[in-house]
Amino acid sequence: MESTSELPVSLIPNHGSWLRYLSFSLDHKVVGIQYLVTGFLFYLVGGALAGMIRTELATPISDYLSREVYNEVLTMHGTIMIFLWIVPVVNGAFGNYLIPFYVGARDMAFPRLNAVAFWMIPPAGLLLIASFFIGGASQSGWTAYPPLSLRTPALGQLIWIFSVLLLGGSSILGGINFIVTILKLRRPGLKMMQLPMYCWAMLGTSILVVLSTPVLAGTLVMLAFDIVAHTGFFNPAIGGNAVVYQHLFWFYSHPAVYIMVLPAFGLVSEILPVHARKPLFGYTTMVYSILAIVFLGLIVWAHHMFTSGTPPWMRLFFTIATSFIAVPTGIKFFNWLATLWGGKIALNSAMLFACAFIINFVLGGITGVALAQVPFDIHVHDTYFVVAHFHYIVYGGTVFIIFSSIYHWYPKITGRMLNEPMGIIHFVFTFVGFNLCFGPQHWLGMNGMPRRVSEYDPQFTLMNQISSVGALLMALSTLPFLINVFHSAWRGRVAGDNPWRALTPEWLTSSPPPVENWNGPAPHVEHPYGYGLVETTP
Amino acid sequence: MKTLTLRASVITVLVSVGLILVGLAVGQRVEMLPVQASVNAPVYDELFRVLFSIGTMLFLGICGLLVYSLVRFRRQAGDFGDGAAIEGNLPLEIVWTAIPAVVVLFVGLYSYNIYERMGGMAPLADHSVMHAMPASDPDNGDRVWGGISTVSGETADLTVDVTALQFAFIFHYPEGNITTGELHVPEGERVELRMKANDVIHAFWVPQFRIKQDIIPGQPTVLTFTANRPGTYPIICAELCGPYHGGMRTSVVVHDRGAFDQWLTKNTPPVA
Numbered sequence: 001m002e003s004t005s006e007l008p009v010s011l012i013p014n015h016g017s018w019l020r021y022l023s024f025s026l027d028h029k030v031v032g033i034q035y036l037v038t039g040f041l042f043y044l045v046g047g048a049l050a051g052m053i054r055t056e057l058a059t060p061i062s063d064y065l066s067r068e069v070y071n072e073v074l075t076m077h078g079t080i081m082i083f084l085w086i087v088p089v090v091n092g093a094f095g096n097y098l099i100p101f102y103v104g105a106r107d108m109a110f111p112r113l114n115a116v117a118f119w120m121i122p123p124a125g126l127l128l129i130a131s132f133f134i135g136g137a138s139q140s141g142w143t144a145y146p147p148l149s150l151r152t153p154a155l156g157q158l159i160w161i162f163s164v165l166l167l168g169g170s171s172i173l174g175g176i177n178f179i180v181t182i183l184k185l186r187r188p189g190l191k192m193m194q195l196p197m198y199c200w201a202m203l204g205t206s207i208l209v210v211l212s213t214p215v216l217a218g219t220l221v222m223l224a225f226d227i228v229a230h231t232g233f234f235n236p237a238i239g240g241n242a243v244v245y246q247h248l249f250w251f252y253s254h255p256a257v258y259i260m261v262l263p264a265f266g267l268v269s270e271i272l273p274v275h276a277r278k279p280l281f282g283y284t285t286m287v288y289s290i291l292a293i294v295f296l297g298l299i300v301w302a303h304h305m306f307t308s309g310t311p312p313w314m315r316l317f318f319t320i321a322t323s324f325i326a327v328p329t330g331i332k333f334f335n336w337l338a339t340l341w342g343g344k345i346a347l348n349s350a351m352l353f354a355c356a357f358i359i360n361f362v363l364g365g366i367t368g369v370a371l372a373q374v375p376f377d378i379h380v381h382d383t384y385f386v387v388a389h390f391h392y393i394v395y396g397g398t399v400f401i402i403f404s405s406i407y408h409w410y411p412k413i414t415g416r417m418l419n420e421p422m423g424i425i426h427f428v429f430t431f432v433g434f435n436l437c438f439g440p441q442h443w444l445g446m447n448g449m450p451r452r453v454s455e456y457d458p459q460f461t462l463m464n465q466i467s468s469v470g471a472l473l474m475a476l477s478t479l480p481f482l483i484n485v486f487h488s489a490w491r492g493r494v495a496g497d498n499p500w501r502a503l504t505p506e507w508l509t510s511s512p513p514p515v516e517n518w519n520g521p522a523p524h525v526e527h528p529y530g531y532g533l534v535e536t537t538p
Numbered sequence: 539m540k541t542l543t544l545r546a547s548v549i550t551v552l553v554s555v556g557l558i559l560v561g562l563a564v565g566q567r568v569e570m571l572p573v574q575a576s577v578n579a580p581v582y583d584e585l586f587r588v589l590f591s592i593g594t595m596l597f598l599g600i601c602g603l604l605v606y607s608l609v610r611f612r613r614q615a616g617d618f619g620d621g622a623a624i625e626g627n628l629p630l631e632i633v634w635t636a637i638p639a640v641v642v643l644f645v646g647l648y649s650y651n652i653y654e655r656m657g658g659m660a661p662l663a664d665h666s667v668m669h670a671m672p673a674s675d676p677d678n679g680d681r682v683w684g685g686i687s688t689v690s691g692e693t694a695d696l697t698v699d700v701t702a703l704q705f706a707f708i709f710h711y712p713e714g715n716i717t718t719g720e721l722h723v724p725e726g727e728r729v730e731l732r733m734k735a736n737d738v739i740h741a742f743w744v745p746q747f748r749i750k751q752d753i754i755p756g757q758p759t760v761l762t763f764t765a766n767r768p769g770t771y772p773i774i775c776a777e778l779c780g781p782y783h784g785g786m787r788t789s790v791v792v793h794d795r796g797a798f799d800q801w802l803t804k805n806t807p808p809v810a
Contacts (some may be wrong), residue, residue: 141778145777148778159755163733242754243754277621280625307776309751337607342624345612345613359600375653382776457772531621
């Protein structure tokens with residue numbers, strides 16, 4: 001397949017040494033871990049920025065950061081969390097680690113492209129962070145709406161554009177790689193409808209990435225032209241149209257939400273059956289609901305623009321299209337509940353995070369259907385209600401699943417178990433902190449607090465302070481997690497090949513797996529969820 | 539086995555009815571929104587109560603089922619067996635495809651109805667929002683319609699020109715030639731705001747009126763409302779517009795007709 005397969009293992013550069021994680025490795029497992037660790041480092045940076053926002057908002061006056069820096073911080077928080085933590089980790093990290101196992105391959109279809117895609121991320125991220133120190137970062141929010149983005153300091157905005165273009169490019173390369181791997185690299189005899197659900201989720205996500213990310217790239221190039229060449233695409237002062245930017249931006253950035261949650265839907269579909277000892281309920285409807293979400297996800301973008309002067313027919317269409325996403329999403333949630341029903345559930349850390357994901361995401365989904373309704377949206381648009389909704393989807397949803405996945409696959413990656421009591425402490429802090437932080441923000445938004453402000457009406461002080469305490473708990477929750485990850489890597493209980501007695505192919509090899517994934521031929525797994533149907537290895 | 543199924547069905551029906559009742563009760567009692575100060579607000583709050591009721595039913599139902607499953611089906615120590623090998627149940631899956639579909643369809647139709655009652659579906663004079671208009675010509679009649687509480691053919695009782703800029707709203711009353719930083723409107727009368735911005739996008743939001751409209755450079759907008767509760771309410775900029783975005787706030791004062799006329803007379807500059 002690739003050159004590595006012809007080399008004796010001893011000749012692979014840095015094989016067995018930690019240095020391989022700093023190299024241009026072609027091993028999909030190394031690339032997956034590179035994505036995971038890099039993403040987590042950026043999560044710490046984005047989290048520190050969130051801490052600065054919550055510190056500023058602990059008092060109603062703007063007294064902690066200068067106003068310009070506050071806007072830089074909120075812009076960077078959004079950009080880093082989306083483009084450098086959630087998208088790379090939930091797609092790049094778990095996708096690269098798991099997809100070749102799931103299709104029965106020894107690597108991704110294009111290992112070099114894979115390494116290129118990963119190595120675009122660290123420079124893009126460092127560039128973005130560096131912009132803080134060379135003239136100031138972008139101040140126009142992660143949405144970079146013109147004309148504001150044309151009038152804030154140009155250097156920071158241009159660095160932001162360049163960095164997001166790099167990250168988008170990395171994302172497209174990864175998406176193409178996943179599509180080809182899933183469609184073309186399956187082990188002979190393995191049918192599409194036998195693939196683990198995460199493959200379907202990644203196929204759907206990658207289709208969205210490939211269709212919508214180029215639109216964002218084109219838009220940002222036009223925005224850059226408006227800044228450096230004084231063209232007038234989006235500049236109303238010289239005949240441009242600021243609302244066209246919003247259409248183009250959201251044509252990517254709404255699907256981006258599905259790029260962040262669909263892989264999480266796939267991962268939770270892998271985790272629940274293992275720890276509930278039951279087949280995934282309704283495999284076929286799960287597949288079709290992913291495809292329905294992909295299709296609907298592409299035609300709902302203007303629900304971000306109900307107050308932008310969009311015409312009534314457009315509002316009506318986007319309300320209906322958006323609301324209908326609740327149907328395939330609802331199917332998935334009912335199927336997960338049915339997967340748990342009648343199982344033998346082990347309530348470990350992986351499972352706690354997965355079940356909390358269901359609770360958080362259902363709340364985020366309910367507020368999402370409400371926000372899709374034009375008359376409801378008009379009052380709460382651009383307020384803390386939206387901030388709360390969004391974080392219930394991407395933090396309460398996706399980040400909870402990232403943690404669940406780390407507890408689930410850590411034994412496979414390292415060969416050692418994570419410590420359970422520490423995991424439960426991590427979970428309790430995260431769950432309580434998260435709900436304290438974002439729950440009160442629903443009320444704040446409905447009662448008159450807009451988003452992206454550094455000062456607010458003093459009547460909102462108490463709720464903001466509760467929110468800030470929640471944020472502090474979330475920050476503290478990282479400590480038991482980090483201690484656990486480092487401690488267990490050396491001192492953790494040895495996991496063995498298949499500690500969860502799971503049936504998907506990544507568990508049918510050693511932990512950690514050999515370079516070529518299996519010593520011998522790839523196993524043919526016809527029933528990845530055949531709990532109670534096929535014999536599990538003890 | 540048959541009796542068990544019957545018992546399960548009865549329990550399911552009872553729990554569902556209970557959930558619906560709890561949802562309705564919570565939705566009717568919830569008080570989460572600010573004071574209602576416009577004709578628009580009670581209509582909005584009606585929608586909010588319905589959405590809150592449905593949301594409560596779904597949230598409690600799903601979380602209840604989840605927690606019940608986690609308790610009832612938890613693994614006993616030393617049990618390494620598998621659960622029941624059920625891979626799906628087509629009738630059941632059709633049911634839980636149909637339920638959200640019906641709920642979503644109901645919510646969509648209902649919110650359409652609400653939107654119409656708010657005046658949101660009134661025909662537009664100009665559908666061509668995609669073409670740019672010169673911002674320097676605020677009186678060209680080619681304004682983009684501002685969402686809720688539109689004029690729908692009727693003329694407004696009071697017209698105010700609004701200019702949003704970093705970081706203030708400026709209100710100009712053609713009647714009386716008054717320019718002010720604080721909006722004053724009469725109670726119970728239809729007010730039309732003709733809004734424009736010259737620098738960046740701003741948004742005009744009065745939470746107590748439940749209305750919001752972006753003010754977009756190059757694309758003047760119209761927003762109408764009828765305030766019906768005397769008092770002073772905040773006007774908040776809701777679109778990130780620069781460093782002092784959080785400070786871009788002012789007030790709207792709703793007067794009864796007599797007090798408004800007094801204010802108008804008192805503030806009208808003498809004709810030179």
